Amino acid sequence: MPGADTLGYPRFVRLVGHPLRWRLLTELARSDLRVRELVNRVDEPQNLVSYHLRVLRTGGLVSATRSSFDARDSYYHLDLDRCANGLAATASSLHPSLRVGPEPPPSRSAAKDVVRPSVLFVCSGNSARSPLAEAVMRRRAGERVRVSSAGTRPKDRIHPYAARVLREQYGIDIGGQVPRQLDLTSGGGFDHVVTLCDRAREEVSRSAGRHGLVHWSVSDPADAADASKRGGYRRFLAAAADIDRRVRHLLPTLSDDTTRSISHE
Template sequence: MRASDPAAPAFVRLAAHPLRWKLLTELAASDYRVRELVERVAQPQNLVSYHLRLLRGGGLVTARRSSFDARDSYYHLDLQQCAHALAHAGSALHPALGFAPAPPPSPRPEGRPAVLFACTGNSARSPIAEALLRHRTGGRVEVASAGSHPKPRIHSDAVRVLREQHGIDISGQRPRHLDTVLGRRFDYVISLCDKVREVRPAFGDQPRLVHWSIPDPAAATSPGPVGHSAFVRTAAEIDTRIRYLLPLLTFTPQEVQP
């Protein structure tokens, strides 16, 4: 290669390695801990940790301490950053290569896809996710939320953020227990809380189990503007993840590679 030849874009250099690509594809489906990734890619932990460190350095992967066991960390693929990196790589090859946002899912022949969001109290993260997915799909997806230890009511800041940021009113909604939805069929069961992931009950029909490691915005905040901003950030992160979930909902779990 001549000295004047441009280097490959960072995303291409990072994703071209077979193990890093495997880690990216695993994290595209769910957040995982290191030991879980070691099992899924069948490689030594020191090697997996090394390549995760490179992916974090490249801004494609982030890590967050588990709220269930602070000795653990959950790794998350930043799909928004990946989209930007892919767009940059495409334009570096040719200006006409771009990426259009994925359209909302169309109804499947066998009926609407069904999604359950779960967290501990069903008072903030999971009702926010339920409301945002229902809003973005206009009823084309059957969606519910529940908690392992539901609180008496939806958090007031969750109600406020959805109303102010998205024009959604959930003020009449009440938390429900996971036991109340055990008899229903779901294509996806998505946990948003590290604690509930460990106690999540078994569901029939083998739904696709996904984990989004998102801290409880009510846990480390105080009333007022600071506490409210935590809910704004949480809703924004959930909304981003939901936008990248939408294309998957045009398929059944059996059609998506595990």
């Protein structure tokens, strides 16, 4: 996404400055969604929503992936890293003193008087995507978040490539962990339920109840992963990087939710 046009006007501002496009971005900032869901949330005609989604896709802020549950559907995903870079470049183009620096790393310790948010990651088999998310969330959040994962149809073991990626790329050992059956009431329930596969989302959304449901439409790296050893492992590397990026952006929202809950007690 180029930084500015010939007049020096930041293209990021021009891209996101339209009121409807901004509303679409705010909806997609929380969860991957389908067109009809976006239409309902912004209360605008589908042809208008589709046009502005196309503009955002051309600008590189939004991508679309075909649903693995219903191939007639697509999920739209907001690239928050690109948004962060666009915002930072826009600020510094106005004045160098407005340059945005990196956030300090989160503390791994949790104060005893702070309410810890709880997060449950869900996919169908609990053998690849959700264990990856659980592991990287625990690594990034430390004791600040209570995190777990489960499957709607758990398999008999964690996929070897998932364990290998975590061990080699993140220094995390999940040896001995086995897939778990989904139970939304376990441990008193969860503040946030994040589905990582389209089929699990359909199943969980019918029984999510009070849980804050977020969807990440992440392709299953285990699909045809065994057909090519090298190609299969690359799929897991890509899925882990995608999940880690999403976890990094999810964490600050969990902190905000915790602060709000404490302030209202």
